[in-house]
Amino acid sequence: MSDPGGKAPYDVEPLAQPAPEAVRTAQAERLLRAWKTPTGWRYWSAVNNSEVGLWYTGATLFFMAFAGVLALVMRLQLAVPDNDLVSADTYNQLFTVHGSVMMFLFAIPIFEAIAVMLLPQFLGARDLPFPRLSAFGFWAFLIGGVFLSGSIFFDAAPRGGWFMYPPLTSAYQPDLGADIWLLGFSFIEVAAIAAAVEMIVGTFKCRPPGMRLNLVPLYVWYVVVASIMILFAFPPLIVGSMLLEVERAFQWPFFDAARGGDPLLWQHLFWLFGHPEVYIIFLPSVALIAMIVPTFARRPMIGYTWVVLAAIGTGFLSFGLWVHHMFTTGLPGVTIALFSAASEAVAIPTSVQIFCFIATLAAGRVVRSLPMLYAFGSLAIFVLGGLTGVMVAIAPFDFQAHDTFFIVGHFHYVLIGGALFPIFAGCYYFFPLINGKQLSERLGRIAFWLAFVGFNIAFLPMHITGLRGMPRRVPVYPADIGLDLLNLTSTIGAFILASGVALILWDMLRPKGREPFSPRNPWGAGTLEWLQEMPGKPWGVRSIPEIDSRYPLWEQPDFVRDVDEGRFYLPDAEEEKRETLVTTVVDAQPVQCMRLPGPSFLPLGAALTTGGFFVFGTYHLWTPALVSLVAAIGVIWYWLWTGTSVIPEKVIKDIGLGRTLPLYVSGPSSVGWWAVFITMIASQSAFWCLVFAYFFYWSLQRGFPPPGTVGPGVLWPVTGGALLLGAWALTLYARRSNALERSLTTQAALLAAIVAAAAGVAALAAGPWTTGLSPSRHVYDATVWLLVVWCGLHVFTGVLMQAYCMARRAAGRLTGHYDGDLQNTVLFWHFVAFTVGITVAVISGFPAVR
């Protein structure tokens, strides 16, 4: 057959001749003015991905160094038997903060930090679609991180281990430590979800024209998989934290067995987050290797599609592993077998990608380099960690090794091999993109050998320490039971490793003012990020290119010249506004020229006020907490009002190469609609965790609901559900009348929707209220109330959005054509209606049919 896949209708070539020199200079000046980084104290209002990404990365590396120092204190304590360097209580704080900070303030956020910094570069975009959201995420992360880390200096840090099992953390630790953990990390998790939304929308909607799905850089595949995993993995932890905090603050007995609760629910929710989280850390790190390997093998990746399979396959399968952290909790044998099987299955995609890397290196002409040295070190360590992982996935072995130092050895091999070494490889590889300078080859080589050798001296003996019976998390051990030498060796190794890491950090931080700038594309790579000039310009790319290949710098002739001479799209900023292109999901055809917001302190203000809510809440200072919440709503309202869905001065814009695009779109083709949709997917996964909790309690006891309970009845919940569905229908009607420019009808429909929503929530709450369900009495009452409160919070947000639309319509900022706000509100209400429907079916319908 004839190949119909020749040139696509929109496939265009760059301009044959560049614009005259004077025109290009004027264009470049306008672009520079539009993208200028603020100076002086206003520098901290920057929202550009290069600035925010740099701060983000710096902060995560700082937290890594901090948690590393805590680890060294622990190793000093364990260096000799019966040591009394720190007290048992301090030791508890040390391992809890070390683990929590490494996981929540280093391993996950550094993926987001690197992605914020580099994703636009990989995509030849000027910036990510929501720069201010990235900035908000960073500030929220910083506030939460400092709050949590600082607690150890006041002897107030959490002491329950990084997985915070109740009842230890609910009934036996009444001090603030656990509250700081629960609220501090919930705040940071919200920031992580914000970053995930940014990555997903950026990947699907802001690729350069022509970058079809089969041409997407491998890094981007990994990042989008990890971001989608965040949407499903973080909500269980947020829900778990909410349940535990509500139990601690208000005595709702979710984990109290005496009142029908079950501490095992926490383990399910925590590991439903905790296991995928390992892969959320691992995938973006191995993604760096997937970019480094082809560059130094001097050939395209062998098995591109197989690597995509590995990323997607690992992402999915990792959700079927959580119970392998709970093999010793007395679950049915068949359940253990099921999770054991899935734990073995995930080894398949994980190894597929490593075989692809090896094949690419074997088939290419490998150039020796520092990033490759780190990559090799990473593979060696990770493969060992993976093999011990296969061992502990076998349940009978796990029964022996559970909670021993064998596990500590295993997961440090996985995380340091699978994340830390690839990140260091990435630092050496990508550093020229940050400030145009290269890191020192000599220091890097010394640091590598210190870190690699030190790591193995520290962690290899731990496997034996564990098999000889030393449990994790004990501050002392007796002499002469075969643990002395092993522990001393581990301590010496830890300090060698730390010296290597310190050398790497010093190499990054040391002043490099006198060194020459790196040549452009110093490694001879083939992917878009190496378009960047040395040093980089704030605009990202001079013009947004049309992509025809997986490795455009290798395979598209005169590519760099054409980009630099502005022969592609958007070579100018006529109105001196920040702009980038929005494209379609599959073939990346341009559909919108999107205006991006500039520098602002609003994201910082929003982070401070929302952070205030969480921090004051931790100390049970309810009035300041409430004031912060109201202030946060005010700041966010102002941010949205002034900075989003702005009606442009003209309808369409010429982006060059004979194409004109609209400046404003709404509904499913807009990035805002996508962001709401993706956020609501995360909200739904949290909601389903609550529903899971309801049926979990029901399935494990014969008193759910407890005998004699009549609530919440059918009448009130169904009335509430009907009223809320009415509010949803009225919102839909408002969108229709708004499209017909019937202003009065639109306003009336929205107002009626708000009234119906308020009445609906009241009726929904009347169910458990009138039937006397008291949340601190029994877990049944608490679960029903929590589902109702969950609906109430969503309806409250939905009402705020309806009121916002009314105000926008009244101010002329929302019209029949420029209706993005209302479209997004309707989308939100679709999810509210669904949530309410399921809630009513569960709380009223399920007891009735039983």
Next chain:
Amino acid sequence: MMTLEHLAEERQPVWIVPAPLVVWALHFLACYVTAALWCGPAVGTAPGGAALGNTALAGLPLALFTIYTLASMLALLALIRMGYRAHTLGDASPPHDADSPADRHRFIGYATLLIAGLSLVAVIYSAMAVFMVQTCQ
């Protein structure tokens, strides 16, 4: 005969790429929930009527596991067929890296094929687990 219109991106079923893993997830979840309910006190009854749940998996749960497994395998075979047809459109072979709607279509098919293969192996792993360990203890 495929034409350019057939390959337009609006008609590209991108959802088939993750679909095989959704099948695996449903199979996994169904097996997990069935086992948890059967072995738990809300449904099962231990010998002697104690509210502890069943001790052995026999009869109904095994029949359900069989149905889940056969249905998942059928769905995966259908996805493998869809993926293979898209992958072998025309006479091109991997790596499917040309800048054309046809190669994008082949890539989607190839990715589906590989992911369906992985999902099939994972479903077989799960099925082996539930059929070989027929106990709640």
